[in-house]
Amino acid sequence: MQLTLKTFLERTESFLPQNEIVSRQADGQLFRYHYADYCRRTRQLASALARLGVKPGDRVATLGWNTYRHMELYFAVPCLGAILHTVNIRLSDQHIAYIMNHAEDVVLFVDPDLLPTVQRVASSVRSLRHIIVMDDRPASPDDLDYESFLATGDADFAFPEIEEKSPCGMCFTSATTGDPKGVVYTQRGLYLHTLAVCLRDVLAIGEHDTVLPVVPMFHANSWGLPHAAVAVGATTVLPGPHATAADILDLIEAERVTFCAAAVTIGVELYAQLQKRSRDISSLRGLMLGGSATPEALMRRFQNEYNVPIITAWGATEAAPLATSTHVGRSVFEAGSEERIKTRVRQGIPIPGVELKVLDDSGKPVPRDDRHPGEVYVRGPWIATEYYRDSRSRDSFADGWWRSGDIATQGSEGSIRLVDRAKDLVKSGGEWISSVDLENELAACPGVLEAAVVAMPDARWQERPVAFVVPLQESGELDPNMLSAWLARRFAKWWIPDRFVVVAALPKTGVGKVDKRTLRQRAAGLAL
Known part of the structure; x- marks a missing residue:
């Protein structure tokens, strides 16, 4: 059996079709449907793309928010054998044009409110042949809307057999310096990353969960949560466009969300909003915060005031994105909440399947004394080994290892503690x-x-x-x-x-x- 994403879709389609996906719309209303509908529409979308002329290996881009249509593309494109390129909507026009040209995108799906960006950059993207607006009506006579396009496909479309080492996804770094760098993901890589995310000692995503990915779907696979949710049939709640901290808290309360993931800065905003107006967030078994080190004070506030543990991990676009997680061992767990926080504030140990080392300036492993900092290196089946057609690969990869540029110390048990970015x-x-x-x-x-x-x-x-x-x-x-x-x-x-x-x-x-x-x-x- 080939390790491909379609096996996850087919499993939920066959055994968990009645579980639900909830998507907040631009007007604040909630759209609801079941995985049976999701899987049917995903097949139909793949069929429509094939009839449009999209072939295995072609790049299909998205410029969109966390919505049910975007989530349909998360599986329709790779299950067809094409490559899903999620474009960061907050990049400059110059960088958006650069990465779309570099990826050679042939089709672009765009949310209606992002059309002005497309109108500014589309003419400079040489490979682009089709633009489809993710709406149920055309924005103009020249546009093709998503629902009309979907209707051209076959809901019984049979996904082709795909080799597991085939590329299926693409994401570019956020370009803090220079042009963004492209990372390509394979079917096998995302399959194994998904299994790791669902492990009990990683994020423990399961069918009983109600998952709210606030982390954007245009960034690093939304930390793998859409793939994991489909794989296990978890109820999924999508925040939609322009969701505020108040909107997110309302969704957590109304939908009884069990797992939410967002940037640390969003976690800060959530806490500030809770101080203004209380919500019932007792359903949360965990709030995952990432993108930077979570302040211990913020962890204490959520734990002590709301009984919500902060879950931390570490990774990057190059790691699809998870490479480590903060596993709380049994002895620490039994020692009480204060000891758990001391563990959770760290970036943890490599998740199963990933190798990690912390090297000093001379290339030697740092002592596990939590005092000597070094650069974090990782490798594994879903970790990139090069950038897409980019000469900068030679500076960031060595013998299969990715040099992260993050500086950390290691404790006696091997867990890393992020000290800083080298440049910071x-x-x-x-x-x-x-x-x-x-x-x-x-x-x-x-x-x-x-x-x-x-x-x-x-x-x-x-x-x-x-x-x-x-x-x-x-x-x-x-x-x-x-x-x-x-x-x-x-x-x-x-x-x-x-x-x-x-x-x-x-x-x-x-x-x-x-x-x-x-x-x-x-x-x-x-x-x-």
Whole structure:
């Protein structure tokens, strides 16, 4: 048997057809249907694409939100043998045009509110032949709408037999520097990644779950949750376009969501919204936060105030995306919630199927003493071994290992603790300062909701840290002397930021991470 995604679809189609998919629409209303309908429409969509001339190996792009139509494409395209290219809707027009040209996309599916972007870039995408609007009516006489296109397909379409090493997905990095880099996923890779996500000691996604993937479907396979949900027939709740923290909490409460996944910055917004208006989120067995290290203070707030554990992991676009998870061993679990939090705040151990090593500057493994930092390397059946047609591969891959650029320490049991991105470390007077450690401690300070630390140029010390801090209350004020004293409890004097800048919000990237490049530019201005 070939390890391909269609086997997951066929299993749920045959044995769990009555489980439900719920999708929040642009007007806030909820669309509901069953997996029986989902699987029928997915076959019909694959058939329509085949009749359009899409062949195995062709790239089909999406520019869309987390909706049921986008989820249909998640299986229709790879089950046809084509390659699903999920385009990051928050990239610049220049980068969107670049990655679509680099991927050579032939068909583009787009949500209606994103048509202005398509109108700006489509003429510069040389390979693009068809644009289909993910709606039930055409946006203009020249457009083909999704439902009319779907009607051209056969609901009894038989998926072709596909070789498991065939490419089936493509995602580009979010381009913090230079052009985005493409990562291609194979059928076998995503199949094995899906099985790993469903393991009890990873995310434990099962048929009894109601899963809410807030993490965008255009980013790193939505952390594998759409594939996992279909594989096990879990009830799936999709937040739709422009969902706010309030919308997400309303969905958790109304649909009794058991597992939700989002960026750390979204977790901060969820907590702030809960302080404004209470919701019943007791159904949650876990809130997965990623994209950056989760502050311990945020974990404590959710655990102590709402009895919701924060689940953490580590990975990247290159890892499809999961490479590690924070497994709470039996001895730690029995020791109580405080010890569990100390484990969960780390990025964990490699999930089954992944190999991991942390190497110092000389290429030697760091001691497992949690004091010596090094760069994290990983390899495995779903980890990339190169970028798509990109000469930068030689700098990021070595002997099958992906060099992550993330700096971490390892504890005695092997779990990693993210110290920083290599480019985000502050080098002051020849010594390294971890922005992550400072951010986590600031987030625990009374009155602080969120914080980010970046390097500011300094004539004497080369670099000095500057902290951008968001108050917990909208009208709150934060005293820099108080913040400095709070950090001095734990850190040496030379670690303390030279400046504390109080801001209403931190800038975010297209995938919800704090935009440190923008903050570094602002910090450089402060140094003048």
